[in-house]
Amino acid sequence: MAQYPVHTINRRRAIRLITAGVGAPFVIRLAGAQPALPEQANVPDILKGSGEVRIANYGGATAEAQLKAWFEPFEKATGIKVRTFPTADTAKAKAMVETGNLEWDLVNLGRGDILKLMKVGDYFESIDYSLIDDGLGKEYRFGFGVEMNTFAQVMAYRTDAFKGAVPASWGDFWDTNRFPGDRAMYGIGAGGPPEIEFALMAAGVPADKLYPLDIEKALASYDKIRKSVAKWWTTGAQPPQMLSDREIVMTTVWNGRMSALQEQGVPAAICWNQGLLKRDAWGILKGAKNKANAMKLLAYSTMPIPQARFAMLIPYGNTNEGANEYIPPQRLAMLPSAPENKKQLVFSNVEWWIENRDIVQAKFNKWLLG
Amino acid sequence: MSVPIMTPPSAPGYKRNVVIDWNNARTRAIPWLLASPLLVYMAVVYAMPVVAMLLRSLNDPSWSLDHYAALAGDAVFLKVFWITLGTSLAVTFGCVVLAYPVALALSRARSTAPLILMVILLPFWTSVLVRSYAWMVLLGRHGVINEALLALGLIDQPLKLLNTTMATQIAMIHILLPYMILPIANALRQIDPSLPRAAWGLGATPWGTFRQVIFPLSMPGVAAGMLLVFVLALGFYITPAMVGSSSDITLSMLIAQEVEQLNWGYAGTLSAVLLALALAMIGIGQLVPGVSNALRTTKS
Structure with missing residues (x-):
């Protein structure tokens, strides 16, 4: 089995669930040989303090990167102790606030999770933007949370499969004459909503006119590719595995999964064009005991240098553009936040999805089983 | 010769009756006392979450049977329900066919029995995820086969x-085989050896002995194995996801999806269906004579 390492860039709940208790076969590692990380020499006095902050994240490689990029230097610079719990979970966050038994202050979720909970109750503290660095993109700010890193759901393909032809859009992904071979796309599981946006762009909908998504049109578009989709993947580890095994020639994938594959020398590449830019977010639990410290850590983690450190430790993007100048160009090119990659990506509309996910999911499930 | 350790009759505290009196309320409490740590553990880590989940299917967001009513009209659920049931049945029968000869060999083996048992149990200690990956390596387009x-x-x-229903079934049978082999082997081992000898003495052929004596007497083990395998197969998630086709969607995948969408009420309802299915099978299993006994005496 040692020939088939599985890279747990452990960023989705699904993977966390599956790897729980079966950690042994996993090779967890951070990307590449690491150049020296930039150091945040000093922090504004307003971020200093005492006591502690309790943080819930998803564990795995992401937590490791957060620890090195943010938590360790934060402790040293501010005097605030950081305690982490690798068990972030919307259900637990909800239950803690409801019972008043708060074991965490700051929690790593998605904007959708936070907005969805705020729709049914008052679960998160509002963000004090006076502490936040100006460089943090406006699009990553919202009332009850801050998005601190990005990742992309993109197309990836084997570079040895098409005699030099390079797929550049979802239209190409759908074009089985120019790009023959089996594909994989995301199906049913706990890895987010179906890839409706991709089906629509393949059908010619321009990237800036996607939302509100036209489901019927998307399913009609999916009909055209269905026969070539050899696998509807469930967990993030599958697409790179299938590319590496030559089971498929093209797939949709989370960008973080690809760098490990490329490092192994598998001839595969990412097509950033028309990919979806997704984000992780910090939320502060309502009534958190260390609310002020949580706010300080949140602010620290979105400063340029801490942002650069994180993006150099794991191939996820930064949300503060000021970080780009601290990241070596070669590394930056791998990130969804690199200006030339980011401008090709579509900003996933979380607000639309939380309103419509249930109905879209039901229609997609039915289509997939039909 | 062993020296009986016994208090002399004259010593204080001597009890004439050394047989445990199970009619005595105090002695009857002993097994319960011994089992209480486990019972408390199960109540906290198993029963409470199950009850919480069942409650959720009834009271999220408010008290009603709406989630259960929704099941009947949910075409996706109905389809996935039948897929899950069908896969579990196919895997159960596949396991019986493959496990019986192995169990027979295991029950007959003397010096090689530990070795056979090792071979059966070795893959058991490898995670399901790893074994599913192994099947990907074997069955892939550029795989070993x-x-x-x-x-x-x-x-x-x-x-x-790979990525076929057949792959799902092969991989699940492989993972679940020990649960079938062990109860059958155990049932076979408990057959009184004088019975086949008597059949042979009465002129039965070896095949006739097997068909008319050994096979019927092993049925409780077969039924117990089927029960275990079927119930375990109902909950599979990783294996069908890894090696199965797009139509190998199991109830657990639907549940995972509902949980992710924060539809805990409906997720609880789907889980309740899975639980009811498993309990129904165990109930049916109890009706087969000897099954509960075979389950109880199954050693692994």
């Missing part, structure tokens, strides 16, 4: 073995 067949010139195009 296809490469071997191509090299031998038996085929000239790789066969589609």
Whole structure:
């Protein structure tokens, strides 16, 4: 089995669930040989303090990167102790606030999770933007949370499969004459909503006119590719595995999964064009005991240098553009936040999805089983 | 010769009756006392979450049977329900066919029995995820089986073995086989050896002895194994996701999806269906004579 390492860039709940208790076969590692990380020499006095902050994240490689990029230097610079719990979970966050038994202050979720909970109750503290660095993109700010890193759901393909032809859009992904071979796309599981946006762009909908998504049109578009989709993947580890095994020639994938594959020398590449830019977010639990410290850590983690450190430790993007100048160009090119990659990506509309996910999911499930 | 350790009759505290009196309320409490740590543990880590989940299916967001009513009209649920049931049945029967000869060999073996048991149990200690990956390696388009067949010139195009329903069933049978072999072997071992000898003495052929004596007497073990395998197969998630086709969607995948969408009420309802299915099977199993006994005496 040692020939088939599985890279747990452990960023989705699904993977966390599956790897729980079966950690042994996993090779967890951070990307590449690491150049020296930039150091945040000093922090504004307003971020200093005492006591502690309790943080819930998803564990795995992401937590490791957060620890090195943010938590360790934060402790040293501010005097605030950081305690982490690798068990972030919307259900637990909800239950803690409801019972008043708060074991965490700051929690790593998605904007959708936070907005969805705020729709049914008052679960998160509002963000004090006076502490936040100006460089943090406006699009990553919202009332009850801050998005601190990005990742992309993109197309990836084997570079040895098409005699030099390079797929550049979802239209190409759908074009089985120019790009023959089996594909994989995301199906049913706990890895987010179906890839409706991709089906629509393949059908010619321009990237800036996607939302509100036209489901019927998307399913009609999916009909055209269905026969070539050899696998509807469930967990993030599958697409790179299938590319590496030559089971498929093209797939949709989370960008973080690809760098490990490329490092192994598998001839595969990412097509950033028309990919979806997704984000992780910090939320502060309502009534958190260390609310002020949580706010300080949140602010620290979105400063340029801490942002650069994180993006150099794991191939996820930064949300503060000021970080780009601290990241070596070669590394930056791998990130969804690199200006030339980011401008090709579509900003996933979380607000639309939380309103419509249930109905879209039901229609997609039915289509997939039909 | 062993010296009986016994208090002399004259010593204080001597009790004439050394047989435990199970009619005495105090002695009857002993097994319960011994089992209480486990019972408390199960109540906290198992029963409470199950009850919480069942409650959620009834009271999220408010008290009603709406989630259960929704099941009947949910075409996706109905389809996935039948897929899950069908896969579990196919895997159960596949396991019986493959496990019986192995169990027979295991029950007959003397010096090689530990070795056979090792071979059966060794994959048992490897995680399901790893074993599912192993099947991907074997069945893939450029996997071991296809490469071997191509090299031998038996085929000239790789066969589609991976990402098929057959792959799901092969991998699940492999994972669940020990649960079938052990109860059957145990039932076979408990058959009084004088019975087949008597059949032989009365002129039965070896095949006749097997068909009329050994096979019927092993049925409780077969039924117990089927019960275990079927109930375990109902909850599979990783294996169908890894090696199965797009139509190998199991109830657990639907549940995972509902949980992710924060539809805990409906997720709880789907889980309740899975639980009811498992309990129903165990109930049916109890009706087969000897099954509960076979389950109770199954050693692994």
